[in-house]
Amino acid sequence: MELKRTLLAGVFGLVALNILTAFGAVGLLVRMSPVIEKILSENVASLEAVERMFEALALVDPVADVGASRDSFDRALRAAWANVTEPEERPALTRIEQKKVGAFAGDAEARREVVLALETLSAINRRAMRAADDEAKRLGQAGAWFAVILALLSLVASTFLARRLTRKLLEPLDQLYQVLESFRTGERHRRCTSARVPPEFRAIFDSVNGLLDEQGQPRKLI
Structure with missing residues (x-):
């Protein structure tokens, strides 16, 4: 909002x-x-x-x-x-x-x-x-x-x-892109920082960080 x-x-x-x-x-x-x-x-x-x-x-x-x-x-x-x-x-x-x-x-x-x-x-x-x-x-x-x-x-x-707009929209989007791109290229520890971002992006960052945490955990062998 x-x-x-x-x-x-x-x-x-x-x-x-x-x-x-x-x-x-x-x-x-x-x-x-x-x-x-x-x-x-x-x-x-x-x-x-x-x-x-x-x-x-x-x-x-x-x-x-x-x-x-x-x-x-x-x-x-x-x-x-x-x-x-x-x-x-x-x-x-x-x-x-x-x-x-x-x-x-x-x-x-x-x-x-x-x-x-x-x-x-x-x-x-x-x-x-x-x-x-x-x-x-x-x-x-x-x-x-x-x-x-x-x-x-x-x-x-x-x-x-x-x-x-740069601070509240473009910078958060750029941060989100950088984190996802780092994860794709093998950097598994980088996460989105929720400080100084609008509440809408804070919720998105939390969800993305949660998904990255799940994806970064070692898979259990059956």
Whole structure:
């Protein structure tokens, strides 16, 4: 029973460590996914809106009708308002709202202020993306160290189990083989030593020693 408990404890311990490693990896991915999704769905969308507003301003033709460019600008501005994720974005968007009419009317100062506000908006979102990227990297590094620690624990557990199996299973089996092989080759006095072996092997050794004692006794002539 002691040997059985040792084997089962070691096997279940290794299985538990492997399961913990698997769940740790899943948990890391679950935590990283929202960070990556935030970068894609929020900050990237805001940057795209800024790019569309820059494009609309760049394509304004003072001679032609500016309605199409103005409509494109307004759609991008609404998208930016709908996707505000940082408090600093609101003042920049408010400034754009205030100066957009003048910018499309040919007011150079208004146009300059809109451009500066768009650059500010772009910088805010890029900074937020870098922060989210740093958070994702931090989670990745933490997950990597977690996996390393679990791997080391698994190595220690495997080494411990291997030593226990060697001492409680392989060494007794080797001793049993050596005793039987010695008896077969003519060494009649060698016996199994029951010290420091599991109870299961102690009973086996006692039985083997008894059989060897019987076989080693001189046969009576009839």
